[in-house]
Amino acid sequence: MTSPDVGRYEQHTAPAGTDPELVRTAAGLVDMMLSAWSEPEQERRRAVLDSCCVPEVSYVNLLAEATGTAAVAELLGRLTAQFPGVRPVRSSALDFHHRYARFEWVIQNEAGQPLLQGLDVIVLSEEHDRIASVITFFGAVNRTATYTYGVPAYGAP
């Protein structure tokens, strides 16, 4: 779809997020956040998160959630302690607009073998200078069902 006339809605002459500087900033924040997984010490993990996230950052995946850089750092520590050497690697470009970005990642073991893939959506702070929220989805999107006008012909909802 080409740029619609959205009238009195907030409209961008250039779509938000096509500002290369802003996309690079968001990508840098994401990669800093992911690097926290590789910090074995709680205080260093938290310091990394403090450098790229708001203090009250929220993190949620299928299995757990945490709020605040200290709690998120502790959660990452517990997750990685069970799987030494694993780390997430960003595997796509950042698709960014307004305060939102999506990207895919792969959790690899020390040998670089993929263990789990997924997609994160992050919400930036209003100032666009910190990550405010991370919403994580495990695995690929399930396209195995067939939908007809939104109604599944069979299979999953």
Next chain:
Amino acid sequence: MTSPDVGRYEQHTAPAGTDPELVRTAAGLVDMMLSAWSEPEQERRRAVLDSCCVPEVSYVNLLAEATGTAAVAELLGRLTAQFPGVRPVRSSALDFHHRYARFEWVIQNEAGQPLLQGLDVIVLSEEHDRIASVITFFGAVNRTATYTYGVPAYGAP
């Protein structure tokens, strides 16, 4: 990754979102929301949105954003007025946990031909009975760049 010991963090004996009833409810809300695109009249579009969204629902895509069912209904009307007969069709199952779900969609013309694909993440209300927020991304995730430990070897950020 199997279910980790996340200690004092909120942990679910069964991961949130594996409750089939909750997933079906979320899928029904999503499909109702998508069906609003096909309502040619503003008041009917708004009534559909009121049936599945909180009054102050927020909707944002690359090109526009709106807050509140009346404003979202008007935005959808303006978008579809330029492309008569188009409508979004959900093209994946819902991947749902906590208050969050992702799914893919395809915007089709009247002949059912795909015009645009994308991915939405929705946030449900705390009561899980309405959609509180819709974050839309156009197109597929960009995997054309090669990333090494989160650092792009070339190409997009």
